[in-house]
Amino acid sequence: MAAITSCTNTSNPHVMVAAGLLARNARARGLTAKPWVKTSLAPGSKTVTEYLARAGLTGPLDELGFQLVGYGCMTCIGNSGPLLPSAAEAVAERGAVVASVLSGNRNFDGRINNDVSLNYLASPPLVVAYALAGSVKHDLTSEPLGVDADGEPVLLADLWPDDAEIDEVVRAHLTPELFREAYADVFGGDEHWAGVPESDGHHFAWEPDSTYLRRPPFLDDVTETAAGPTDVTGARTLLLLGDSVTTDHISPAGRIPAASSAGRYLTALGEADLNTYASRRGNFEVMVRGGFANPRLANLLAPDATGGVTPDFTRDGALVPIHEAAQSYAAAGVPLIVIAGQEYGTGSSRDWAAKTTALLKVKAVLAQSFERIHRSNLVALGVLPLQFLDGDSAASLGLDGTEEFDLAGIADVVEDPARPLTVRVRPADRPAFEFSVRARLDTPREATYYANGGVLPYVHRLILRGELD
Numbered sequence: 001m002a003a004i005t006s007c008t009n010t011s012n013p014h015v016m017v018a019a020g021l022l023a024r025n026a027r028a029r030g031l032t033a034k035p036w037v038k039t040s041l042a043p044g045s046k047t048v049t050e051y052l053a054r055a056g057l058t059g060p061l062d063e064l065g066f067q068l069v070g071y072g073c074m075t076c077i078g079n080s081g082p083l084l085p086s087a088a089e090a091v092a093e094r095g096a097v098v099a100s101v102l103s104g105n106r107n108f109d110g111r112i113n114n115d116v117s118l119n120y121l122a123s124p125p126l127v128v129a130y131a132l133a134g135s136v137k138h139d140l141t142s143e144p145l146g147v148d149a150d151g152e153p154v155l156l157a158d159l160w161p162d163d164a165e166i167d168e169v170v171r172a173h174l175t176p177e178l179f180r181e182a183y184a185d186v187f188g189g190d191e192h193w194a195g196v197p198e199s200d201g202h203h204f205a206w207e208p209d210s211t212y213l214r215r216p217p218f219l220d221d222v223t224e225t226a227a228g229p230t231d232v233t234g235a236r237t238l239l240l241l242g243d244s245v246t247t248d249h250i251s252p253a254g255r256i257p258a259a260s261s262a263g264r265y266l267t268a269l270g271e272a273d274l275n276t277y278a279s280r281r282g283n284f285e286v287m288v289r290g291g292f293a294n295p296r297l298a299n300l301l302a303p304d305a306t307g308g309v310t311p312d313f314t315r316d317g318a319l320v321p322i323h324e325a326a327q328s329y330a331a332a333g334v335p336l337i338v339i340a341g342q343e344y345g346t347g348s349s350r351d352w353a354a355k356t357t358a359l360l361k362v363k364a365v366l367a368q369s370f371e372r373i374h375r376s377n378l379v380a381l382g383v384l385p386l387q388f389l390d391g392d393s394a395a396s397l398g399l400d401g402t403e404e405f406d407l408a409g410i411a412d413v414v415e416d417p418a419r420p421l422t423v424r425v426r427p428a429d430r431p432a433f434e435f436s437v438r439a440r441l442d443t444p445r446e447a448t449y450y451a452n453g454g455v456l457p458y459v460h461r462l463i464l465r466g467e468l469d
Contacts, residue, residue, distance in 0.1 A: 001083070001100035001116060002037050002131035003075035004066060004124045006044035010103065016048055017169045019066075019124035020057025021161035026132055027060045029148040029159070034134030038084055039065030042074035047182045054173040064131060075112055076104035077278045078254025083115055091115040101130040108248045108347055110296035114255055117296065129156050211271055213282040217359075218381075218456045224464045226452045229414050232335050232363045232407040236313050238326060239292055240300040240394065240401035241340040246347035247374055249307075251287065251356045252294040253278040260308060261289035261321040281352055284359060289323045291356035301401045313402070326360040336360065337405055339394050340367040345374025354381040358454070364407060366423070366437060368393055375440055382454035384410070385440040386421065397435055403427045413439040414447050 010016055033039055041061060043049060049068055052058050061067075074080055082088060083098065090096035092115075099118035106112070107119035120136055130136065132145040144153035188194075199205040206215045248254075256263050256274040265285060266274050280286040292299070297307035302319055311317040312325040314332045329336055338357070344367035345353060354377035357365065364384040375385045386407070388394075394401075406424040413421050420436035441447045452458035462468035 001040075001075070001080060001098075001102070001112065002033070002127050003040045003042070003080055003100065003102040003104070003112075004127050005040070005042045005075040005080075005102050005104045006072055010043040010048055010124065011045070013048075013051065013170050013174050014166050015103075015124045016043070016052065017055065017057070017166050018161055019128050020052050020055065020061055021165060021169070022125045022128050022159050023060035023064050023066065024057060025159040025161065026128070026145070026154075027063050029146075029154050031132050031146045031148070031154060031159075032063075033065045033131040036084060036087060037065070037131045037134055038080070038087075039067075039131050040069045040075065040080055041066040042068070042070050042072070044072060045182065046071065047178050050178055050182065051173040054178075055169050057169075061128075064128065066128065066131075073278070075100070075102045076106045078112060078114075078252075078276050079278070080113065082255075083113060088115055099136045101127050101136060103127050106248070106348060108246045108296075110252070110294050111246075111248045111254060114257060114295055125160070129159075211266060211269055211283060211286075212280055214284055216284040218355075218454070219460050222453075222457045222460050222464075224461055226457070226461065229410045229451050231410050232337075232405070235335040235337045235363060235405040235407065236329060237301065237339055237401040237403070237405070238322065238329070238336045238360065238362060239310055239338050239340075240399075241338065241344070242298060242300065243341035243368075244343045244346055245297070245340055247345055247350045247353035247371075248347055249294045249297040250292055250345070250353040251277070251350055252290055253350070256280070256286070256290070257295070260293055261323045262286045262293065265289050277352075284355075287352055287356050288359040289321075291326075291360050292322045317402075323360070326362075330361050335363045337407075338362055338365045339399060339401060340365065341393065342368045343371060344369065345371040345378075347371070351377055354378045354383065357381065357383050370440060375442075376446070379441060379446045379450050380455040382450060382452075382457070384450060386423075386437045387440050388437055389420075389435075392435060392437075397425075399425065410439075413441065414451050417441040417447055 004019060087098055091098060097118060098116050100112045100116050101120045101122050103122060103124045107121050109117050112119045129140055129145060140156045144155050146154050148154055255276050258267060258274060263274050277290045293308040295307045299310055301310050305319055308321055309319045310322050310325050312320045312328050314328045353374060358381040362383055364386050365378060366386045368388050370385055378385045404426040408422040408424060413419050417439050421439050422434055423437055424432060424434050426432045441450055449455045449458050452461060
């Protein structure tokens with residue numbers, strides 16, 4: 001996949017013009033994108049397509065396959081659609097490794113497309129260049145991108161526009177009236193937007209049959225006074241994970257597979273176009289079923305299975321979808337933890353990665369280290385981040401995820417987060433033992449949020465008590 005997409009630098013006219021000029025120069029030499037490359041253009045604003053058209057660069061981009069597919073987040077969020085059928089078949093049947101090159105800011109395994117495991121970020125002109133080359137293994141500095149009509153090799157250096165030409169095009173076609181015209185009626189919308197029925201009243205009217213917007217349960221049963229934090233006893237491990245688990249592994253944004261828990265849920269409701277998790281993040285039922293369902297997630301409790309399943313120890317360790325396992329544990333009154341390695345929650349700071357963890361009834365995440373924003377988001381959703389002490393890890397302590405765990409002293413660490421928290425481990429095949437961890441409640445405010453079950457219950461209680469308008 002080669003995608004010029006809006007996430008990062010399509011707001012920079014110089015690199016967009018450079019892409020258009022490179023496409024023009026490539027077409028002048030008779031070059032085309034390789035047929036196995038899926039190409040797309042999704043800038044962030046209509047001003048981009050307008051100044052490209054005024055500069056005469058739309059045609060060359062179109063001829064190379066970079067036709068306009070929409071505006072806004074596309075490839076970065078997994079909305080570029082399926083791979084070419086032959087490529088998808090190669091991945092499914094032969095385990096082929098395919099790649100994307102995109103001008104975005106997200107490159108996690110499986111984020112761009114469920115079947116794409118290698119994702120490289122590049123400027124828009126380099127996206128065009130790789131579409132011409134057809135492979136990320138191509139050395140753009142020395143290998144030709146193709147041959148022209150005369151059989152002469154064409155190097156990237158032969159096509160790259162110089163800065164003076166780029167500046168001239170930008171000065172000539174990026175004018176104030178371009179933006180005035182584009183945004184004169186930006187809030188008016190088209191006939192589809194105008195046709196959306198309005199509802200009266202001060203509260204949102206939740207449609208009971210909607211598969212996109214459902215009232216979330218985060219404030220259900222919240223009383224005026226918090227019950228306060230208590231110890232966790234008899235917890236089981238929902239997932240045992242390694243290093244660098246991203247927020248997209250925890251809560252994927254891309255296409256919803258029909259065979260996934262979320263896909264089966266939507267299909268049962270009569271939905272044919274499942275769309276993406278990102279498009280349905282207003283429906284908590286979809287998002288909780290997408291929790292840890294990224295097919296690229298490696299769960300060490302199920303090392304031979306693809307992502308999205310885990311053993312359910314209430315059913316003799318049977319491998320089931322993670323959402324189903326969480327439901328079984330909840331019905332049995334068994335609390336859950338997640339165990340991970342270093343840099344847990346890395347990547348984009350998606351709030352749903354913490355929300356889905358909370359909705360799965362995970363009480364704590366025990367990791368060697370956390371990405372700072374995801375750690376904060378876990379606290380805000382009432383999930384306790386626990387960090388192994390230096391030198392400790394699941395491997396060094398001999399944890400395999402089949403044990404029962406007690407988390408003792410939670411109320412004490414809420415009072416003083418500097419205190420160590422005791423983890424008692426009760427394996428089935430050896431004596432019980434204990435180790436200490438650090439509760440990552442890094443500020444007094446975070447301790448208050450956690451004691452209230454998260455920031456939403458905390459604020460709601462202020463409102464209930466009349467302390468906040």
